[in-house]
Amino acid sequence: MENLIEKLLYRSRWLLAPIYLGLSLAVIALCFLFFREVYHLLAHILTIKEADVILLVLSLIDIAMVGGLLVMVMMSGYENFVSALRVDDDEEKLAWLGKMDSSSLKAKIAASIVAISSIHLLKMFMNLEHIANDKLQWYVIIHMTFVLSAFLMSLGDSKFFKN
Template sequence: MLKRSADKLSKLEVFLERAIFASRWIQAPIYLILVLVLLAFVYQMASEVLHLFMTIKSLAPHELIVLGLTLCDTVLVANLIVIVIISGYENFVSKIDVEHKSGEPIWIKRLSHTGVKLKIAGSIVAISSISLLKQFLDIPQLSNRDLMWYVLLHLTFLVSALILVFVGLLEKKIKE
């Protein structure tokens, strides 16, 4: 009788563990949605460039610089999304079985959790830098208070990235 009870508990445990492990697939649609967000960025950038060429004669150099920085910002955010999609899927859902062919990024298979965090932090600092530069180009439109907040926010991202680098170095040292 006791053995039967233990067998039932064992089967229940196996079922629960399998269900919990299979729950990782719930994340897969989220990664697909992020792919759709990338498509939205492509549409937005194409619209911006089309608008640029339709109004290029009337654009001031300052406006062209801001548009260029905005497009760079968009590329950095898109890169960040790609990093999250690929590394998140690979680390939490399923191994991506892609043979390395000419032109495929090799970093996909070599990105550790720390590497992902550092790439994300670096991207956020770069995005923040571009946003701050756009604000500096528009200084007459900004109050000192707003400018101060932009700088403080950028410095916060920068310090956070430096802390992540430091923690990554500590992790590496501990593993050695």
């Protein structure tokens, strides 16, 4: 009976595969958003203000970072929890593939969230005349919470606390 339960538990990891595949649909959605923003930028390039161009470019960077985060979670999560990815020899292999355990994935996710939050906060500062002070204060508090959380997670994973 114990052997059967262990086999079922081990094979249940494959239930995660459709979830990781589903994340690729989110990457497709981000592609549509990205190119919608590019179209908006190019369609109005002659009439748009410099500050608005910067805000649009920051939005593009934000979308790209979220897309990179999704790909990293998809592939590393699949490799760590489902099965090793087999990439053909003639295909280009990502340098980090197969080298990121769940601890380093967690650290990369935390760093990505801080970077995405930083870009969002910069967008708020660029659009300061349209933002209430109390709203901006909450953005800064939330961002600092992300920074502190990422710092504490990295500190918790450091060798200092493992000995």
